Amino acid sequence: MTAGETHQAIEAIFRIERARLIAGLARVVRNVDRAEELAQDALVIALSQWPGTGVPANPGAWLMTVAKRRAIDAIRRDKMRARKHEEIARELDGEVDDTPGMIEAAMNDDLGDELLGLIFTACHPVLSADARAALTLRVIGGLTTDEIARAFLSTEATIAQRIVRAKRTIGKAGLSFEVPRGAERTARLSSVLEVVYLIFNEGYAATVGDDLVRPGLCREAQRLGRMLAGLMPEDAEVFGLLALMEIQASRLPARIGPDGALVPLTEQDRARWDQLLIRRGLDALARAETLGGDGPYALQAALAACHARARSPADTDWPRIAALYDRLRAVMPSPVVDLNRAIAHSMAFGPEAGLRLVDEIADAAALRNYAPLPAARGDFLFRAGRLAEARSEFETAATLTRNMREAAFLLARADACAENC
Amino acid sequence: MRVMVFVKATEDSEKGFVPTPETTAMMEAMGKYNDELRNAGILLTADGLKPSSEGKRIAFDGPGRRVIDGPFAETRELVAGFWLWEVKDMDEAVAWVKRCPNPMPGPSEIEIRPLYEMADWQE
Numbered sequence: 218m219t220a221g222e223t224h225q226a227i228e229a230i231f232r233i234e235r236a237r238l239i240a241g242l243a244r245v246v247r248n249v250d251r252a253e254e255l256a257q258d259a260l261v262i263a264l265s266q267w268p269g270t271g272v273p274a275n276p277g278a279w280l281m282t283v284a285k286r287r288a289i290d291a292i293r294r295d296k297m298r299a300r301k302h303e304e305i306a307r308e309l310d311g312e313v314d315d316t317p318g319m320i321e322a323a324m325n326d327d328l329g330d331e332l333l334g335l336i337f338t339a340c341h342p343v344l345s346a347d348a349r350a351a352l353t354l355r356v357i358g359g360l361t362t363d364e365i366a367r368a369f370l371s372t373e374a375t376i377a378q379r380i381v382r383a384k385r386t387i388g389k390a391g392l393s394f395e396v397p398r399g400a401e402r403t404a405r406l407s408s409v410l411e412v413v414y415l416i417f418n419e420g421y422a423a424t425v426g427d428d429l430v431r432p433g434l435c436r437e438a439q440r441l442g443r444m445l446a447g448l449m450p451e452d453a454e455v456f457g458l459l460a461l462m463e464i465q466a467s468r469l470p471a472r473i474g475p476d477g478a479l480v481p482l483t484e485q486d487r488a489r490w491d492q493l494l495i496r497r498g499l500d501a502l503a504r505a506e507t508l509g510g511d512g513p514y515a516l517q518a519a520l521a522a523c524h525a526r527a528r529s530p531a532d533t534d535w536p537r538i539a540a541l542y543d544r545l546r547a548v549m550p551s552p553v554v555d556l557n558r559a560i561a562h563s564m565a566f567g568p569e570a571g572l573r574l575v576d577e578i579a580d581a582a583a584l585r586n587y588a589p590l591p592a593a594r595g596d597f598l599f600r601a602g603r604l605a606e607a608r609s610e611f612e613t614a615a616t617l618t619r620n621m622r623e624a625a626f627l628l629a630r631a632d633a634c635a636e637n638c
Numbered sequence: 639m640r641v642m643v644f645v646k647a648t649e650d651s652e653k654g655f656v657p658t659p660e661t662t663a664m665m666e667a668m669g670k671y672n673d674e675l676r677n678a679g680i681l682l683t684a685d686g687l688k689p690s691s692e693g694k695r696i697a698f699d700g701p702g703r704r705v706i707d708g709p710f711a712e713t714r715e716l717v718a719g720f721w722l723w724e725v726k727d728m729d730e731a732v733a734w735v736k737r738c739p740n741p742m743p744g745p746s747e748i749e750i751r752p753l754y755e756m757a758d759w760q761e
Binding site: 225226228229230232233272329436439440441442443444446447448470493496497 | 673676677678679680681682683722724726727729730732733734736756
């Protein structure tokens with residue numbers, strides 16, 4: 218490497234190393250804040266030295282050693298201070314300063330494992346879902362508080378406070394920064410995957426703001442998903458989630474029409490789907506299935522894959538989709554899944570099949586005032602030739618939706634029923 | 639942003655892959671490097687290309703189409719392999735390329751080219 222490295226180049230190297238650095242340090246100092254500070258200190262030293270010396274052959278190890286040295290120095294200082302107090306109390310004893318040695322040992326742990334430990338800690342269920350997402354984006358994704366605030370359309374102060382509180386909660390709970398094992402691992406893993414998918418969905422189906430999608434957040438979640446797949450190559454659901462995100466993201470270029478409205482799946486220009494992401498998604502799904510994937514993410518990915526494989530809406534394998542919904546319903550029971558299942562069955566086996574299933578769930582409390590329910594029922598009735606009933610369902614749906622474009626669409630469908638009555 | 643990262647050809651790569659202790663060690667180092675890229679979440683796809691002697695060029699001139707068989711001259715301008723990465727910016731791509739093991743036995747070059755994105759077309 219040559220001398221004369223620019224600050225920009227050094228900061229780029231630091232960004233690559235940052236998460237691992239914090240992970241390694243956090244396990245030792247048991248404090249995310251302190252680990253972040255130590256990592257930052259190491260960057261400052263690199264910025265002052267590397268322009269003269271050139272970038273070391275292994276910049277990650279260099280930064281870790283520097284940060285570690287500072288951590289040890291700080292601990293020594295604390296010990297000295299403590300010892301002075303002891304002297305005053307005339308209680309001098311032969312205590313051995315073994316902490317640096319301990320740190321040395323802890324530092325030599327497998328780095329991938331440390332990173333995973335930090336991810337599990339940032340996504341610990343003691344934290345709220347929002348706090349987990351913000352902290353993960355901060356310490357693993359390396360986003361600034363300002364970037365996170367913009368992504369979640371929040372203020373920098375709110376996000377900063379959320380992160381501070383999360384770190385404090387982690388400290389109070391005395392979390393170990395280790396990768397959980399056994400049964401706890403399964404439970405904690407679902408908490409990690411939930412956070413990654415939450416970040417993805419915040420980008421994919423933006424719940425607030427004027428933009429319907431924020432692709433930057435999707436990319437961040439995909440990156441996290443790919444990292445997890447690298448770190449946990451034997452977990453079916455990790456690959457299931459990755460497959461789901463890659464396939465959904467493949468549709469981003471086709472999801473928003475020229476008028477800024479969401480384009481439904483069946484009406485998207487499939488030529489604009491990102492074939493590279495589809496292939497990556499199908500590969501990840503194959504891996505999930507090899508690992509015996511039958512969890513909620515693998516099944517949802519399998520559903521997404523059915524659409525990704527179809528060259529046109531008419532080519533969609535609806536019987537397979539219906540069968541997948543039957544299985545998804547068992548592992549992820551929800552009225553919304555039931556409704557989608559009814560739609561899939563109507564596409565596969567005709568409108569009567571859809572009507573039968575939708576009538577089974579019509580009383581579910583969660584679906585009361587849920588516009589997609591009467592919209593789906595209207596569609597089944599329309600296709601069954603029961604136009605008067607269909608019209609009334611579409612009108613009900615139009616009054617329930619808060620989305621003006623959707624309401625207009627539903628009213629147009631109601632009018633079409635009236636014309637054909 | 640997406641970048642395509644090209645490993646440029648050399649006289650060695652144009653001879654085709656020859657298993658020697660040297661090339662085996664390089665492949666191993668490259669495998670490790672690819673693992674790093676994958677674990678960082680930036681690797682989208684990658685592949686190596688056979689020498690240009692196995693390639694063809696099609697020359698366009700108006701309606702004309704003329705097929706030219708490899709190998710091609712200007713060895714150092716040819717491509718021997720590629721990655722497609724999703725990175726935050728060019729600085730990150732450059733930092734990653736710098737830690738790539740030298741892909742060739744002698745001096746070699748790697749070139750980074752950003753892809754056009756949707757936003758580039760919206761003027």
